[in-house]
């Protein structure tokens with residue numbers, strides 16, 4: 001039984017928001033293309049010319065990527081999916097080629113490659129096996145190396161990075177039974193010892209990827225006195241650390257993902273990462289670049305799907321013609337190719353911005369994560385549809401009856417989690433929306449703050465009048481209205497002009513939303529979601545146009561053109577839906593649905609398991625799910 005007193009678990013919406021706000025990086029010291037886009041300021045100069053990879057990095061990455069590809073060609077992904085384990089010899093060979101230290105600087109024993117090369121490696125692995133991707137990515141996108149690189153002391157880097165580069169597997173432990181998207185409810189505690197030399201760690205973490213394999217963990221825990229969250233490096237062979245359970249999922253069958261408990265674990269102060277109380281900020285900053293991996297993962301999957309569909313839709317004949325000749329299928333194929341080009345353009349742009357430095361890429365990374373994960377899901381769905389019954393059949397079954405063992409259903413199962421972890425689609429919407437309205441809150445925040453006194457409101461009113469008086473006229477006209485503007489983009493110039501115009505309109509609509517809903521704006525998630533989706537489409541269009549222009553490949557320009565035509569239709573619909581929708585009605589209905597008014601619609605089915613509660617039945621004094629299990633034995 002954990003000995004520390006569990007902090008109060010019931011957290012109000014205000015408290016949850018305050019915790020998230022405190023962890024949020026408030027300053028924008030470096031420019032951000034996406035942030036400016038939401039302000040109606042189309043800063044094309046930030047992304048044009050499209051950043052290119054450093055030649056020495058490309059040269060050093062080449063032999064590694066070749067070795068990785070050779071290694072992957074010997075791996076049986078079907079077997080991994082079937083047996084739910086990555087063979088130890090595969091992990092060992094990955095260690096030997098340096099795959100656990102791709103981004104770790106060379107002076108600490110890593111390959112010292114760029115974010116771009118790392119993501120190319122991850123996309124390559126993904127095209128074969130999602131579980132191996134998760135192993136490598138949980139270790140180096142969010143596991144111990146990343147926060148140590150950003151926040152660790154020199155001593156910590158010397159102590160841990162060489163070990164991690166050699167292949168000591170690591171993991172990131174934030175989530176708890178009651179802590180998903182909302183970290184304010186964290187119950188794992190880190191209590192400083194009386195002499196200040198260490199912390200006593202107690203609690204339990206859920207769904208820790210690599211948790212059941214890892215030697216080292218980054219653990220987020222809260223000081224029950226100060227309520228502040230800190231981040232620690234924890235060795236899994238220390239007394240009191242235990243893998244309680246290995247979790248199993250719809251896909252990623254070989255994920256070494258577990259529930260990990262900590263019981264009176266003594267963590268030396270030297271293992272605190274960064275400052276005490278800054279753990280959530282460290283976790284979120286780690287995720288800022290960490291979540292760049294998933295857009296590359298999704299682009300890798302999209303490419304594989306396109307390859308499958310191109311081959312299949314040419315070869316498969318129905319009704320006397322190859323199936324791609326049926327318009328319904330043709331539409332899907334064209335959409336897949338154009339979208340895959342855009343997905344690639346986005347992650348390459350964002351990662352090269354990260355490598356080049358001098359940008360604040362937190363919104364680019366969040367937009368890339370949100371947009372690419374949603375698009376990949378649509379593409380995989382189309383892949384199953386185009387493969388017909390074979391899309392639903394396992395690769396093993398296909399191969400056993402003499403057909404090509406295409407693992408479309410496995411790709412679908414492995415992919416789905418990308419819209420949930422490292423910030424769900426909804427949380428990405430909120431994160432981006434928060435920044436989209438930040439400028440308004442910083443000028444006019446006190447006007448809508450119920451706690452602000454009349455003096456503060458009056459001062460804010462004057463400041464807002466000044467700001468909006470200057471800002472709104474700048475949104476009226478721009479280069480996108482000038483015929484022949486952005487001529488350097490050739491046939492794509494029309495789309496670049498559209499982005500410039502749409503960016504100003506986006507800022508105006510956001511302002512109208514603020515003016516209409518004021519303090520209640522943050523609850524208008526559907527409105528804000530559309531604002532974010534428009535911004536993400538504009539970002540995707542820009543990335544596609546600047547890349548196609550830089551690469552000067554006619555095929556790339558053709559794909560960028562098709563993609564932009566499709567995206568423009570979506571943007572127009574999203575703008576229309578901002579003010580014509582069923583949002584308020586939907587929310588009112590959700591209340592009635594959850595109250596059970598329409599439960600008759602659910603009649604006629606065998607209900608889901610009735611034993612067990614929807615939410616873990618915590619009782620006072622219980623600080624881990626283990627305590628609950630002890631009281632309520634498994635049924």
Ligand SMILES: Cc1cc2nc3c(=O)[nH]c(=O)nc-3n(C[C@H](O)[C@H](O)[C@H](O)COP(=O)(O)OP(=O)(O)OC[C@H]3O[C@@H](n4cnc5c(N)ncnc54)[C@H](O)[C@@H]3O)c2cc1C
Nearest residue numbers: 172173174175179180181207208209420421422424426427
């Ligand atoms: C396979 C797998 C691997 C994972 N690996 C790790 C790992 O290595 N380390 C780690 O710490 N965690 C890990 N996780 C946890 C993962 O990050 C969480 O599942 C994720 O953060 C969502 O939390 P939740 O599942 O508790 O959902 P909840 O937070 O309960 O959310 C449920 C739903 O409500 C929505 N929602 C919640 N809040 C809001 C809001 N304010 N506005 C709008 N919608 C909202 C969510 O988007 C979601 O749709 C993993 C999970 C899985 C399944």
